[in-house]
Amino acid sequence: MITNLTTGDNVTNELNYNITNLFPVSIHQIDVNGFDKVKDELINYAYDLQKQNPVGRQISNRGGWQSPTFQVNNKDDLLHSFLIKCFTKFPTIKESVKISADAWVNINKPNNYNAKHYHPTCDLSGVVWLKAPKNSGAITFENPHEFQTYNLIESYTEEFKQSNNYYHTWFFDPTEGRVLIFPSHLIHEVRENKSNEDRISVSFNIRLK
Ligand SMILES: [Fe+2]
Numbered sequence: 001m002i003t004n005l006t007t008g009d010n011v012t013n014e015l016n017y018n019i020t021n022l023f024p025v026s027i028h029q030i031d032v033n034g035f036d037k038v039k040d041e042l043i044n045y046a047y048d049l050q051k052q053n054p055v056g057r058q059i060s061n062r063g064g065w066q067s068p069t070f071q072v073n074n075k076d077d078l079l080h081s082f083l084i085k086c087f088t089k090f091p092t093i094k095e096s097v098k099i100s101a102d103a104w105v106n107i108n109k110p111n112n113y114n115a116k117h118y119h120p121t122c123d124l125s126g127v128v129w130l131k132a133p134k135n136s137g138a139i140t141f142e143n144p145h146e147f148q149t150y151n152l153i154e155s156y157t158e159e160f161k162q163s164n165n166y167y168h169t170w171f172f173d174p175t176e177g178r179v180l181i182f183p184s185h186l187i188h189e190v191r192e193n194k195s196n197e198d199r200i201s202v203s204f205n206i207r208l209k
Helices: 035-052 078-087 150-155 158-164
Strands: 028-031 099-108 113-117 124-131 139-142 169-172 178-183 188-190 199-208
Touching: 035 078, 035 099, 035 124, 035 199, 078 099, 078 124, 078 178, 078 199, 099 113
Parallel strands: none
Antiparallel strands: 028 178, 099 199, 113 188, 124 178, 124 199, 139 169, 139 188
């Protein structure tokens, strides 16, 4: 039985070691210039929407309020036009591809969170944070190969994991005015809002044609 292949012979000087990373999972990040100028208006918009429909929807939100879904199509509407600006000039999608999107508003009060989920039937999904106090809940993605590669991930050196973003999970802290867009199949959750204030975001699903 081979018990330990990694010790004994000092053969590393004779070998060239290379890595080719294939098939990345790309997370797109867009920062909205001049967000501060529209921030308060958008936050008021979110609270007005909540007043119109105080019950909202229950999907992945645990305690938080989620608005009904709406199609993003009205250039004269404050939130619609903001969202259109955020993702219609997508620099890495071919211009011939048509982008359509549905969106909804989330208000997570202190202690609220969103359970693990993914967004079936869509191509890309995303979030833009309107109000994101410190510790109000990071969005956390699960490695899509988590089960199959569990032992492999555990076995890699810290240096390899750091330089290749190779972990079981990865999180992004919410940042006001920042848009994050990710493949819809990626399982994710929103951690508990541990601040004393509301955390407000707009989520969306994108379909590409
Ligand atoms: Fe989500």
